[in-house]
Amino acid sequence: MIDHLGLQAADVAAAIAFYTRVFAPVGLREAMRYETPDGPVVGFAGPDGHPQLWVSPLAEGTERPVHLALRAPSRAAVDEVFALARDAGAEVLHEPRVWPEYHPGYYGAFFRDPDGNNVEAVHHTPPSPPVQD
Template identity: 90%
Template sequence: MIDHLGLQSADVPAAVAFYTTVFAPAGLREAMRYETPGGPVVGICGPDGFPQLWLSPLAEGTERPVHLALRAPSREAVDEVFALVRAQGAEVLHEPRVWPEYHPGYYGVFFRDPDGNNVEAVHHTPPEE
């Protein structure tokens, strides 16, 4: 159900160091990092290597909205979520599309929930072999 969680941080490198240090016994480590104009965005993974905790710079003043991604069983399901979000009148942040900068086959839609949190429905299409 939960695919990944994103937290905003006033100091991303310090937050990464904290999480990877205190959760080292659980196998947490940095999986990937990319730079943005506001600073680094870092994906932390467990033993499976799949980044499920994302740390990013403060993006909206002093507010720290949560980013919650829920896994969808198909791209069609992501599109259905999008249609229902629009029907509810919620703010759409990004319409459904492939996000190759995350990984090949990453298909998601981003929107705000009633409390302003950044919510995502995502499907991970396996790479063609």
């Protein structure tokens, strides 16, 4: 059900060092990193290699809202979750779309829950098998 969790850090370098060192015994490692104008965003993975814990710069004032992504069984389910959130009056952050910067089959929609947390419904379309001649 939980696909990934994102935390904001006042000092991203310190957070990266902390998580890398403290959770090394459970197989946590840096799997992805990309730069933003506010600093690096780092995705940590366990033994399966799928980034599930993300640390990013504190970018939304002095509060640290959580980012929670729940995995959906299909793109249609993402669309349905988004429609229900919008109908419930949730603040829309991003309408459903493909996010190729994450990976080619990443389809997600983002909105705020009643407490201001960044909530996402996401579906990972598996890559197509290679064409054989």
